[in-house]
Amino acid sequence: MPLDAATALAAAPVSREIAWGPGDVQLYHLGIGAGVPATDPRELRYTLETRLHVLPSFATVAGGGPPGVIRALSVPGADVDPARVLHAGQSLTLHRPVPVRGTATAVSRVTAVHDKGTAALLVLRTEAADADGPLWTEEALAHMRGEGGWGGDRGPSGRPAPPAGPPDAVVERAVREDQALLYRLTGDRNPLHADPGFAARAGFGRPVLHGLCTYGMALKAAVDTLLDGDVGRVRSYTTRFAGVVYPGETLRIRMWRQRPQGREGRIRMAVTVVGREDAPVLAGTAVGYR
Incomplete structure (x- = not known):
């Protein structure tokens, strides 16, 4: 079915109860x-x-089940072919440390x-709270190919300028x-990440790594390298995919530390693939920290 933007926007909020424990956290970290x-x-702090x-990015999988970009497809008016949907971006705001x-x-x-124009961009916001109040707010951006062109608002188009000067740190992380x-056991069972036939139908030569896995790897690198391991x-934390x-590749993560006067600090990051001439995989990436 085609996307019906008006119906999706008018849909009632969906509430679900989530729970997690140490085993879920350890599995995510692994x-x-x-x-x-x-x-x-x-590393034992994670295992x-x-x-x-x-690690705060655990919030994107807390409680198991599909991630926001997949949950968006169950919203009335957004029932489109999953093979035409890509995770375009993710943002996370922490109100308290995740227990x-x-x-x-x-x-x-x-x-x-x-x-x-040629696609639609749907934003799904999720707010999590426990008995003590708000925990986190996340936004998942779903890029739906072939679903644009109805004359709606194009939304923001500006992108932050790349950081200037040499990075404060550069690390490389191998993807097994x-x-x-392993990552799909946290709840994202999208066959794009495991089934070669489905990946081919989506236009990829083989299954790809979850964007949220790269997202978590980059945040861990920033925490371990520039924040003294203090989650x-x-x-x-925000990024654009x-x-x-592809599994087996190596990520290169460049980091720039910024600390404006009177505001929280920021770490800007650029994440690329080493073996493909530094092809970008995460862009506009920033970590806000105290």
């Missing part, structure tokens, strides 16, 4: 490449239950549908051949 070297004390800290164990209510609704297969310092990563 899925984004934590635990190498396995006995490194810095050992007696020392466990929660190792918790239960919360997550409320999702479509906040915008933009007409990009089986990483997409509690992260206040926000600019390209795909």
Whole structure:
């Protein structure tokens, strides 16, 4: 069915109860490449239950089930072919540190549908809160190919200028051949990341890594490299998905630290693939920190 922007925007919010524990957090951390070297004390913060800290990007998979970009397809008026949908971007705002164990209510609704001409861009916002108040707010951007052209608002088009000067840090992170297969156990069972036939129908030569896996890998690199491994310092995290990563490739993560006077600090990042002439995969990426 074609996208009906008016129906999607008018749809009632959807509420769901979510719960998670240490095992879910550990699985997520392993899925984004934590635990190498396995006995490194810095990695044990992500893998050992007696020392466990929660990387904030875990919020995107807390409670299991499909990620926001897939949940968007169940919204009335947005029932389109999943093979034509790409995750275009993700943002996360932390109101408090994510606990190792918790239960919360997550409320999702479509906040915008933009007409990009050849495609539509749908924004699904999810707000999670527990008994003590708000925990996090996330926005998933779904790029729906072939669903634009109805004359709607194009939405914002400006992109932040790339950081100036040499980066403060550059790290490389290898993506394991089986990483997409492990990461999908956190709840994103989209066959694009495991089924060669489905990937071919979507226009890819083979299954691709989850964008949210790359998202988590980049945040971990920033926390470990520029924030002294302190996950509690992260206040926000946003990115635009600019390209795909294939399992077995290596990411190059460049980081620039910015700390404006009187405001929270920012880390700007550019994430590329080493073996494809630094092809960009994350763009407009920024971490807000205290």
